[in-house]
Amino acid sequence: MEVKARAPGKIILAGEHAVVHGSTAVAACIDLYTYVSLRFPSDSDDDDTLKLVLKDMELNFSWSVTRIKATLSHLGSPFPSTPTTCSMEVIKSIAVLVDEQNIPEAKIGLSSGATAFLWLYTSIIGFKPATVVVTSDLPLGAGLGSSAAFCVSLTAALLGSLNSVHLDKNHQGWLTYGESDLDLLNKWAFEGEKIIHGKPSGLDNTVSTYGNIIKFRSGNMTCIKSNMPLKMLITNTKVGRNTRALVAGVSERSMRHPDAMSSVFNAVDSISKELSTIIESPTPDDLSITEKEERLEELMEMNQGLLQCMGVSHSSIETVLRTTLKFKLASKLTGAGGGGCALTLLPTLLSATVVEKVTTELETCGFQCLIAGIGGTGVEVCFGGLS
Ligand SMILES: Nc1ncnc2c1ncn2[C@@H]1O[C@H](COP(=O)(O)OP(=O)(O)O)[C@@H](O)[C@H]1O
Ligand SMILES: C[C@@](O)(CCOP(=O)(O)O)CC(=O)O
Ligand SMILES: [Mg+2]
Incomplete structure (x- = not known):
């Protein structure tokens, strides 16, 4: 069998x-x-x-x-x-x-x-x-x-x-x-x-x-029922890392600075809750798709800042952030960080030419880009x- x-x-x-x-x-x-x-x-x-x-x-x-x-x-x-x-x-x-x-x-x-x-x-x-x-x-x-x-x-x-x-x-x-x-x-x-x-x-x-x-x-x-298109560009920096070591590093930092890190974790909690509310809220609601996307981009940037506070960003991730920002696109690392992959929100009205340009520039840095169904x-x- x-x-x-x-x-x-x-x-x-x-x-x-x-x-x-x-x-x-x-x-x-x-x-x-x-x-x-x-x-x-x-x-x-x-x-x-x-x-x-x-x-x-x-x-x-x-x-x-x-x-x-x-x-x-x-x-x-x-x-x-x-x-x-x-x-x-x-x-x-x-x-x-x-x-x-x-x-x-x-x-x-x-x-x-x-x-x-x-x-x-x-x-x-x-x-x-x-x-x-x-x-x-x-x-x-x-x-x-x-x-x-x-x-x-x-x-x-x-x-x-x-x-x-x-x-x-x-x-x-x-x-x-x-x-x-x-x-x-x-x-x-x-x-x-x-x-x-x-x-x-x-x-x-x-x-x-x-x-x-x-x-x-x-x-x-x-389960969240999304009420908006969610298109993400995934960039693999190809910088290898190990989740176990990164998770342990964050725990050690939070033992050294319990109050500060607990505020960081609380802020992330609020970001995730707000993000899920935006994704779920019916469209058209009080916000248009474009306004929702702008809020998501802001939340992704805030989450990335807090991941930096946790010590899990990486120079390769910073390169992805800088490159996508040139095209006014917001990104954050995804997963344990320390290299690995970053996500970039691709707004609905973004032209195919811009997607092509940003992808080419990221690939020139030696990264690999893909758009997966989610x-x-x-x-x-x-x-x-x-x-
Ligand atoms: N297809 C696979 N075959 C064997 N081991 C695997 C496979 N996929 C993942 N693993 C195990 O998981 C580890 C990677 O996990 P992790 O560091 O959590 O990264 P991620 O889950 O983001 O890919 C590998 O080093 C290996 O031990
Ligand atoms: C960092 C963490 O939040 C996600 C890790 O994901 P990955 O193994 O890097 O794909 C750890 C966890 O949730 O167990
Ligand atoms: Mg894993």
Whole structure:
């Protein structure tokens, strides 16, 4: 049997980092996906290996199931309906299994992904041989939520292989999970994100699971129905960074300056709330589309200023801000910052010529630009053929 799953990446319109400290954030899924295929060997195959193939990265990992079992069977796996946090002690045991794979130094960031994989696989499936193949449209470590899309798509494929999950396995094409299965899936993916991020807010896995545009605060989400066109230019500075280190840096700064940082987080909370109100408010209302766009641009600039206060901007992001400002366009970083991606609002009345000019100038700086569709469906699975 083969189960395929795909989960989208995301952009954060407002509230990254502050959301880890209890502020509101607004995020939308984008139409770039991570894909997972899960295949169990037939009973006649004499195969004792669990294989993880990271196709884009040209990396093949393989573990003997007997070896994994010797390391982890004391945990009582599998426990698919009880999402559980991987303890530090178990992370260390899994790290030994990951280290044995000799990941090249240049790709060492993938070790946290491999650790999350082993935790999710053994917790949900147990000690069974299989081959898991992963591919992704998303740049890794660029702020577009590749870590969450990886955890969500993997969990979707794993849960999809269980009989306890309510899905029509004869359906041809992509299928969505029911509400209660999605809730379970999201909780497991959050446990995977904890292994990769250290202290995630849960925003990224939630938007990748449920899709749409969401307002999120302290683990609770509300879907936002947008009443205006939202076109964003995404610029990838290609400056690599690691969310875990950036999130830890903000927490350290907030321990050094608790009062000042709490005011920063409160300001971000207000920005996210105002931003979601503007997006949702009916048009024509008291504000025209152009006026709404101007307010969004101002809020994005204010949010970017506060991200600078948190210490997560970067010279490459400042270059994007300066370049887009020349065309009177507002930008902010998206995701953890420290490089990675920036968002630029493209107002409805902006001419195609200006979009072309700004894109060319950003690309001349060595950056990569794209316009993604935002706010679509979340995670999906597939058992049959895909047309
Ligand atoms: N397709 C993938 N395969 C394996 N690991 C992945 C994949 N996508 C993401 N990861 C893991 O997530 C990490 C990147 O996550 P993170 O630093 O949070 O950045 P972002 O989520 O913005 O892309 C990678 O270094 C890797 O460990
Ligand atoms: C910085 C943060 O708000 C978002 C991180 O997103 P990403 O991993 O950079 O795509 C962290 C979080 O919410 O868990
Ligand atoms: Mg991430």
